[in-house]
Structure formats: structure tokens, C-alpha cells
Amino acid sequence: xxxxxxxxxxxxxxxxxxxxxxxxHGLSRSENSMFLLQQVLEFHQYRVIxxxxxxxxxxxGDLVHYVGQxxxxxxxDRLHFVTHSLGGILVRAWLAQGHPPNLGRVVMLAPxxxxxxxxxxxxxxxxxxxxxxxxxxxxxxxxxTDPDSVPNRLPPVDFDLGVIAGDVALNPLNPIGVAMFxxxxxxxxSVASTRVEGMADxxxxxxxxxxxxxxxxxxxxxxxxxxxxxFDHGITLGSALRKLAHPWPPSSSD
Numbered sequence: 001x002x003x004x005x006x007x008x009x010x011x012x013x014x015x016x017x018x019x020x021x022x023x024x025h026g027l028s029r030s031e032n033s034m035f036l037l038q039q040v041l042e043f044h045q046y047r048v049i050x051x052x053x054x055x056x057x058x059x060x061g062d063l064v065h066y067v068g069q070x071x072x073x074x075x076x077d078r079l080h081f082v083t084h085s086l087g088g089i090l091v092r093a094w095l096a097q098g099h100p101p102n103l104g105r106v107v108m109l110a111p112x113x114x115x116x117x118x119x120x121x122x123x124x125x126x127x128x129x130x131x132x133x134x135x136x137x138x139x140x141x142x143x144x145t146d147p148d149s150v151p152n153r154l155p156p157v158d159f160d161l162g163v164i165a166g167d168v169a170l171n172p173l174n175p176i177g178v179a180m181f182x183x184x185x186x187x188x189x190s191v192a193s194t195r196v197e198g199m200a201d202x203x204x205x206x207x208x209x210x211x212x213x214x215x216x217x218x219x220x221x222x223x224x225x226x227x228x229x230x231f232d233h234g235i236t237l238g239s240a241l242r243k244l245a246h247p248w249p250p251s252s253s254d
Contacts, residue, residue: 020074024070030052055086084213106159110194117181161196162200166215186209216240220239
């Protein structure tokens with residue numbers, strides 16, 4: 001069922017003035033996929049905007065304006081983005097049009113910054129491509145690795161970006177995806193494809209594409225980058241859990 005933008009209420013006790021984080025889910029997902037990360041960010045005193053956008057209904061160019069709609073809800077508060085998969089491409093496309101004066105940092109989880117080899121494979125089989133497009137929408141075919149794909153036509157990033165890639169090559173939504181890659185990947189996007197010119201930091205963790213946003217290590221690294229602008233490259237599961245359990249105030253001056 002197609003979904004429309006729906007706001008989730010803020011948790012009681014969230015500060016009236018706080019750094020604001022816009023969450024953007026991936027293709028054929030909803031705000032529910034980012035709910036656990038939302039709870040973590042709110043526990044750490046961020047104000048969070050987490051909406052469903054109709055990723056299955058429109059091409060990427062038409063989806064970009066949902067980024068602006070969500071960002072506007074942050075008002076003049078410092079504005080951060082945390083994205084999964086397609087959400088990162090939408091943010092890149094939106095920021096390529098200009099930066100708001102209150103822009104803070106961006107963290108992308110498993111972004112297909114140079115497309116996905118899975119889309120390339122679909123293009124080789126017309127029937128399969130039609131079926132997948134019917135299920136996932138027109139944005140699917142725009143995420144290939146060819147030079148004319150939407151991700152590869154976007155400019156290098158010129159904002160404070162941290163990228164978290166996964167290297168567990170298992171995707172329950174696409175169990176044969178691992179056969180389509182020649183290097184480390186998360187079952188949907190190769191680690192190499194997550195990299196993009198201009199990023200400030202990059203880290204690869206043990207996670208698959210579908211649930212990377214629920215990894216304790218990923219969530220702790222999101223907090224690290226939003227607060228300090230770098231990842232903790234020595235992080236362990238134990239230290240990640242400790243970071244998640246002990247909130248510190250968001251940084252709003254650096």
C-alpha cells in the first residue's frame with residue numbers, strides 16, 4: 001500500500017530547542033524502518049523529523065521536494081540529515097540546488113552513491129526489470145552504475161558528510177543479490193559504491209543493507225559523526241552500547 005507523509009510525535013521531554021535531524025528512509029520502506037534510530041536520537045536530545053515519503057510512486061526528481069518539506073519543519077534549528085539508501089541520493093540532489101544557512105552534518109547509511117549492480121542486472125532482463133519496477137517504482141531504474149544514472153550525474157558533495165557502509169552480503173529481500181557483486185557489499189550496494197568525492201569520513205561495519213539502521217554500531221557511529229564530525233574507527237559492540245546508553249548534548253556550535 002502506498003503511503004503519504006505522516007509525522008510521528010516527539011517523545012515527551014524532548015527539549016524545545018535542539019539540533020534537528022531529518023531521517024529519510026530507503027526505497028520501498030517507510031518511517032517505521034527508521035523508528036528505532038529515531039528513538040535513539042531523541043534519547044540523545046535531538047529533535048527528529050521522520051516521515052514516510054512515496055518512494056514507490058515517483059522518479060527521483062519528483063521525490064526530492066520531500067527533502068525540502070521535511071527540512072522546513074526544523075525551522076532555524078541546526079539541520080542534520082541521516083539517510084538510508086535512496087534517502088542519501090535524495091539529500092545529495094536537494095543540496096546540489098543550494099545549502100540552507102542552518103545546515104549541519106549528514107550521515108548516509110548504505111547509500112548507492114555510484115548506483116547498484118543489482119539495477120544493472122535488472123536492465124539485462126526486460127521482464128524482471130518490469131516486475132521490479134512495478135513493485136518498487138520508477139526510481140529503481142535510475143539507480144544503476146552507468147554514467148547516466150542519477151547518482152553518477154550528481155556533483156561531488158560539498159557538505160559535511162559521513163558514510164557508513166555494510167559488508168554483510170545478505171539481503172533477505174534479494175537473496176541472489178550477492179552473486180551480482182565482485183567485491184565487499186551489503187547485498188544491495190557495494191562498499192565501493194557508497195564512497196563519494198568530498199565526504200569527510202567513511203566506515204564499513206558488519207551489517208546488511210536492509211537492517212543496517214538498526215545496528216547498535218551504526219547508531220552509535222551516527223551519534224559520533226553528528227556530534228564530532230568523525231567516526232569512531234575503533235568502535236566495538238560493547239563501546240557502541242555504552243555510547244547509546246549515555247546521552248550527551250548535541251553539538252550546535254562547531
